[in-house]
Amino acid sequence: MTDVQTGPRTVGVVGAGVMGVGVAQNLAQTGHRVLLVDVSEAVLERARAELERSLRFHGMFSGQKGGPRPAEVMARITFATGYDGFEQADFVVENVTEKWELKSPIYPVLDEACPPHACFAANTSAYSITRIGSLTQRPDRVLGMHFMNPVPLKPTVEVIRGFHTSPETIGTAQALLAAMGKEGIVVNDMPGFVSNRVLMLTINEAVWLVQDQVATAEDVDRIFVTCFGHKMGPLATADLIGLDTILYSVEVLHESYGDPKFRPCPLLKKMVDAGLHGRKNGRGFFEYGAGAGA
Numbered sequence: 334m335t336d337v338q339t340g341p342r343t344v345g346v347v348g349a350g351v352m353g354v355g356v357a358q359n360l361a362q363t364g365h366r367v368l369l370v371d372v373s374e375a376v377l378e379r380a381r382a383e384l385e386r387s388l389r390f391h392g393m394f395s396g397q398k399g400g401p402r403p404a405e406v407m408a409r410i411t412f413a414t415g416y417d418g419f420e421q422a423d424f425v426v427e428n429v430t431e432k433w434e435l436k437s438p439i440y441p442v443l444d445e446a447c448p449p450h451a452c453f454a455a456n457t458s459a460y461s462i463t464r465i466g467s468l469t470q471r472p473d474r475v476l477g478m479h480f481m482n483p484v485p486l487k488p489t490v491e492v493i494r495g496f497h498t499s500p501e502t503i504g505t506a507q508a509l510l511a512a513m514g515k516e517g518i519v520v521n522d523m524p525g526f527v528s529n530r531v532l533m534l535t536i537n538e539a540v541w542l543v544q545d546q547v548a549t550a551e552d553v554d555r556i557f558v559t560c561f562g563h564k565m566g567p568l569a570t571a572d573l574i575g576l577d578t579i580l581y582s583v584e585v586l587h588e589s590y591g592d593p594k595f596r597p598c599p600l601l602k603k604m605v606d607a608g609l610h611g612r613k614n615g616r617g618f619f620e621y622g623a624g625a626g627a
Contacts, residue, residue: 342366343421344509345447347439348428349380349412351575351613352456355484356426358384361409362401362485363513368411368418377412384410387485416446423448424509426478428456431581436460440468440475452502454478458529458578459585462495462522472497476506478517479526482573491528492517524589525582532570533583537598539567543618544600550618568618572611576618580605 342365346357349371357369357380371377388403411418419425425443429436436457443453452474455465466472477493490510494503503519510517520527539553548556554566571579580601587595604617611617 343368343423345370345416345419345422345425345443346428347371347425347443348430348456349376350428350430351482352480352484353426353428354380354383354387355482356428356456356480357410358387358406359485359513359515361406364401364409365512366409366411368413368422370413370416373414377414381407381412416442419443419446420448422446422451424452424454424505426454426456426480431458431460431578431585433460433585436465437468440465444469444471450474452476452505454506456480459525459533459582459589461524461589462493462498466495466497473499474502476502477522477526478506478510479528481528488515490515490517491526492519493522493526494519495522498522525586529582530586532567533579533586534594536567536571536579537583537595537601540571540598540601543568544598572617572619572621575611575613576601577605577610 344360344365345368346353346360347370349357349369353369353371357367360367369377369380371380384407385403388406425447427436427439427443429439436455440453447453449471453469453471455462455475455477456479457465457477458479462475462477463472466475469475472495475495476498477491477495479491479493481487481490492503492506492510507517523530525533542548542553543550550568554568557563557566565573580597583595583597583601587597608614609616612621615621
């Protein structure tokens with residue numbers, strides 16, 4: 334059940350990729366029971382291995398002495414390929430790849446599997462929360478929670494209010510984030526919201542600079558880091574997020590607004606087609622050693 338002080342205690346996490354693993358880890362580290370779902374045992378085994386590696390080699394991301402041991406964190410996570418147990422979920426965070434044909438079928442299934450009080454949060458970088466809510470019988474309990482990568486290290490989450498999202502749902506989400514040690518900044522629903530409406534344009538334009546041979550990837554990022562004091566340049570950021578995810582997000586913005594300023598750079602498409610996805614597989618605009626994935 335949901336407690337007004339601590340937020341939901343049982344949370345379903347749909348999607349065991351980079352973001353889903355990070356959300357599951359952060360939740361389990363802060364005492365929540367987690368139901369982590371993906372399409373195959375192979376994906377779940379990779380997720381389990383990544384969680385164990387993260388907890389073992391990087392320590393507890395919370396940075397607090399006396400925190401739960403890795404074995405305790407892992408014991409709070411149930412791995413599954415189906416939605417058995419979601420009748421106990423107070424809250425669900427969906428982290429599926431940014432493709433509508435993959436995301437949209439999940440919400441009617443969640444509607445059937447979850448109790449009436451459960452809230453659904455789309456961890457999306459671009460899709461309309463109002464559109465996602467329309468796939469359910471509970472649009473007032475649907476919102477966006479745009480986590481940043483790596484999830485356990487980032488203190489702030491962009492919370493998106495859809496057209497029908499109720500104040501009570503926003504309150505439940507804020508309580509959950511507070512229990513996770515995070516602050517939620519609430520914004521209104523337009524594709525891309527605040528962060529990615531600006532960031533995706535910046536990254537896409539940086540890719541154009543490389544394609545047009547204005548500067549190398551190294552020099553583009555060096556200007557942002559040394560001139561503006563950014564911790565990471567736009568192209569290294571793209572590698573961290575995943576170039577495939579960047580492309581999907583830019584395509585959603587282009588489709589949603591019909592504005593040519595969001596037209597994906599051909600070089601970005603070419604790199605994704607070539608399998609250069611960034612840190613997750615070792616090479617994007619920069620090269621990364623084995624095990625460098627987030």
